[in-house]
């Protein structure tokens with residue numbers, strides 16, 4: 334399989350280069366030249382398959398020409414050691430819990446598969462690779478956890494100072510060894526911009542072999558498609574009109590859903606559920622895409638003013654606004670609405686949601702006011718990552734899992750950094 338530069342389709346590279354470089358010379362995204370359709374036999378047995386079996390079949394279709402089957406099997410079995418249950422909320426409404434991985438957010442799915450793929454792709458290299466990752470809270474810890482202590486890999490995390498929850502920050506800053514946390518005086522878009530500047534800096538790149546583990550990297554993004562199949566596999570009966578509501582920031586998660594649909598999965602529609610960072614939601618109604626400065630909300634992992642996967646969504650639909658807006662409905666919600674949704678989920682359905690999942694719930698609820706469908710909303714983080722917000726919304730304490738409890742006693746270790754590329758450059762060079 335070849336991967337092309339979406340801004341210059343004549344530039345085609347191997348999987349290896351697409352993954353190890355993560356973005357093109359021109360700072361654009363890579364896409365595979367096509368998405369293979371999975372055979373009908375796969376869909377016929379979907380309901381009986383485990384998550385790992387699905388992940389293996391889907392990754393064989395995508396990566397099978399580049400990676401041996403038994404390697405893919407090892408990557409899958411090592412990465413996916415946790416549950417991804419679908420729970421029923423009420424008639425026609427389900428929640429897919431993506432937070433049972435080691436860092437308790439859905440980013441574990443992509444990061445753990447990617448780490449396995451990396452290990453395979455660099456095993457004959459003798460240079461060290463530096464993964465530079467901008468995080469709005471959960472990516473950094475998932476990547477740090479997945480790559481912790483791996484030979485030949487250094488991880489440098491850029492996170493926005495004061496914009497992540499206490500537990501998120503502890504997860505980012507207490508690992509040590511091959512993991513370094515840079516605390517940036519800025520917001521997530523600033524972190525993302527600094528990372529982009531570093532990737533565009535040829536000299537720095539050649540010295541450090543920089544790569545990204547954000548969803549701009551196809552190896553992080555693609556594995557997130559697996560759980561869309563698995564959600565449908567867990568529905569007890571065939572449902573004809575299935576809609577997923579995806580709490581969106583950089584739109585990697587939603588793009589992965591679109592990829593599953595492209596490969597033949599029977600998903601009718603998506604709901605892009607956003608907070609007040611609404612650039613894509615506005616595009617869906619107006620046809621104009623205007624990135625905005627980031628607004629700070631309680632759903633911090635979705636505080637993205639200029640979503641990095643938006644160009645991939647455009648590419649999947651040949652930039653046709655009508656096609657995009659028929660497949661994706663967009664809604665955005667305020668923090669007040671999000672708190673109210675958390676309280677509603679608790680009171681009406683005894684379901685404790687984190688703020689991000691609550692935004693996804695609001696999106697599907699709004700969609701179902703006008704459309705009959707089987708709705709599935711994605712719960713992307715464990716509520717224990719947001720105990721302050723859960724308490725404020727429901728007046729209830731969250732049970733903090735043991736793994737997170739220990740973290741609260743660990744000592745934060747970060748390097749404070751102005752929002753200034755020359756300072757980052759100097760730091761990386763020493």
Ligand SMILES: *Cc1c(COP(=O)(O)O)cnc(C)c1O
Pocket residue numbers: 438439440470471472548580581582583584585586587634635689713714
């Ligand atoms: C990253 C994240 C999101 C947003 O996902 P995107 O793929 O960036 O759209 C939503 N919820 C949580 C908890 C996250 O960590």
